[in-house]
Amino acid sequence: MDDKRVVIVGAGLAGCLLATLLGRRGVEVDVYERRDDPRASAAERGRSINLAISARGLAALGQVGLGEQALSRALPMHGRMVHDPSGAESFRPYSADGTRAINSISRAELTRALLDVAAKTPGVRLFFDHRLTGVDLATGELRFETGEGPRLARADVVLACDGAFSAARRAVTFSAGFTYSQDYLAHKYKELTIPARDGDFALDPDALHIWPRGESMMIALPNLDRSFTCTLFWTAEQFAALTTPSEIVEHFRAHYPDVVRLAPNLVDDYQRNPLGSLATIRAWPWVHHGRSGGDSGSDRRGGDGTSGQASVGPSAKATAGGSSSGGGGGGAMLALVGDAAHAIVPFFGQGANCAFEDCVEIDRCLAETGGGWPAALTSYERRRKANCDAIAEMALDNFVEMRDRVNSHVFQARVAAEHWLERRLPGRYVSRYELVSFTTMPYAEIPGRIRRQNQLTTLAAGALTGAAGLAAATILGRNR
């Protein structure tokens, strides 16, 4: 095993899981987090209170012994509850047999559980209140701003688990050959709360609730305290059009009548909670070396001469007195992990699940290389890229399905046909939703499989009312 100094930037979901996996492998790892220890502070208002953990996330959590614990603190949601504009509800199970569920869990609580496990893992050291201000891959030096002034650290391997707007990534963002994009949706989000009513859930807790409204939508997920967190996904123009209490109440009365009844703090939540943006981030390569050959920083299109060295915030000043260039030994490797490599929109509930898979893959690659980092990280990025691209696209696509198609007759007929095929051909015919949420099939294999299945679904949709169904099932049976 290489004797490398390993640093993880970010002690969120991915950072904690990865630290734990590495620690168990005998790797010493220092984790730097810009926030305070969340186990000692309160959650922020209106900021993604819950997330949906499904098969991939549970498999990863299982590797560090948290699978059962997570499930015990989660609320299973076995299907979608669709709310139409009249206030009527209808339930659509996620799986053909109705037994599969995704799991609503508190992001803060899951993070705290992962922190506890990481903190107890030998070799893992956690540093809070350390905001990364600069990384120099040529020397392996990391600069942090802390409540007690600037701090320096050195690393041979930097694992950037610091999210969609990764500070660590800025070390390479403007280097030649780094293909990068951030694409924002026209839609923004805002959270609202439906509190418990008479001590119980005000809506069915066994469902992810959706109010599909064509161009926009609202969803709601249950919390352990029997409240629901609602999230509005509207365009910026739609949000801007409602400002006064009466405008807000009138609009909800017209389009979300049940919510007006269930959310007594609607106006206050709407007026005070922040608007969030939704972006897809794509980057390549994910792995960078301080001592790469090839490009100089001097070309006119590629970089600005700061390649491999970058300041990431206004306070780079603090440490710059004694920084850079001299340094000890060789350069560092930097790998982007989770949202830092591939932030996706939340419409498939796969952001955290996908990030967890990244961590498990890094661990697996290290096992295969006997602890050799360069080869392990190269395998990691090679294996994960296509999968993460695939879920990014499916997540964007699912927004249209949720807000619009979920309520159409054609869509309902298709789901019914899918479930009909799934029951008749168990394990052979599985819907996209189930492949994403209830299996660990690599994401990249799913679109192709679905395309092949779709031809049959089309046949079967007609077959639900006719004899052609048997023919479809027979053809599928023969073709496999």
Added chain:
Amino acid sequence: MDDKRVVIVGAGLAGCLLATLLGRRGVEVDVYERRDDPRASAAERGRSINLAISARGLAALGQVGLGEQALSRALPMHGRMVHDPSGAESFRPYSADGTRAINSISRAELTRALLDVAAKTPGVRLFFDHRLTGVDLATGELRFETGEGPRLARADVVLACDGAFSAARRAVTFSAGFTYSQDYLAHKYKELTIPARDGDFALDPDALHIWPRGESMMIALPNLDRSFTCTLFWTAEQFAALTTPSEIVEHFRAHYPDVVRLAPNLVDDYQRNPLGSLATIRAWPWVHHGRSGGDSGSDRRGGDGTSGQASVGPSAKATAGGSSSGGGGGGAMLALVGDAAHAIVPFFGQGANCAFEDCVEIDRCLAETGGGWPAALTSYERRRKANCDAIAEMALDNFVEMRDRVNSHVFQARVAAEHWLERRLPGRYVSRYELVSFTTMPYAEIPGRIRRQNQLTTLAAGALTGAAGLAAATILGRNR
């Protein structure tokens, strides 16, 4: 006219032209350039020595009285000279009548000429050796690093003309809702020189020379000193495969035999000149306001809390002692111009031409708004975006044409057919190349026009050897 403090960042081609246009409009403008005054220093080695100015660029230069001067220092290229692997040459005119030319001109010389004009324009002040390290749009403060220490400036309007890797753009790069991408080609570039031979051009100076080689290519443009600047466009792997003198010479002997004869410094150029990268940069919006409503910086996907304020380099330290937040008055507007808004690959020779059009459009919009900046900049970005997107795509597409299709029989037949139609239908049928290079038709209108024409070209390609040509011409005549 608004009484705004206007700053241009970057005294390259776009910055100088824009400063001159604004100065003539009575706007006082300070221009900050990170390099020294190029009128007092030498050119860098292997860095885009020449560029091709065509109709759009000449129209813009004409507005500041530089059209004639530029042409007098340029070398017209009336067509492509294609070099096949045997060393044989064949000439293909750019226009049907053979009279139209693009113009090879020294980037350094054109920049110096524009600097001279800007420096003489009342109201324009030029500051060299000023490297932008931070912009705070909330206060309008700009921070610079100079040879004599840090400097501050304030602006109400910041015009970012500082190129593909714009430092000014970093003020908004990580703000919520800023859609941005940098896409690198797998191909890199490297420049070589074919010196004058016996005091004369070693190749025909009236052509842009192309060595199309399928996956890769080389081009050469003539210089006033009778040398040619060659640019290799190869993949990184192709470059990496040749390192020793004998490998280099053997490869060129096999694939570019004429170049071995003409370029005595081939090995030295190849080994010493830097590898450049090629990127397409897309960004939106181009115009930003320090006091925007809407998004807070506190959401989980949108930004990192530094929206509207950013440090752009390691030396933000220098000025941070007395910086920010207090400040005087309202926020600043920032507009991206030229490569900072939309860097494109060089294969249509339109990067500078397109940037010049941006400057002219800003000037036109200011005329229309009577000097009102917010409305002018909003019109500017609205009118230019689709055009710049269109030329970005056409430039990417032209790479394939130049390196691959230009030498195919199908392509040659198509060009011949186009020229045949152009001669028969002057002004009605015009090739894409001519619309881009020899007209000022908005770029965005070109793809649609070409699609409509293509149906006819296909007919006409056959018609060159048959009677259907008359029919095609007749149909076209009727349809217009």
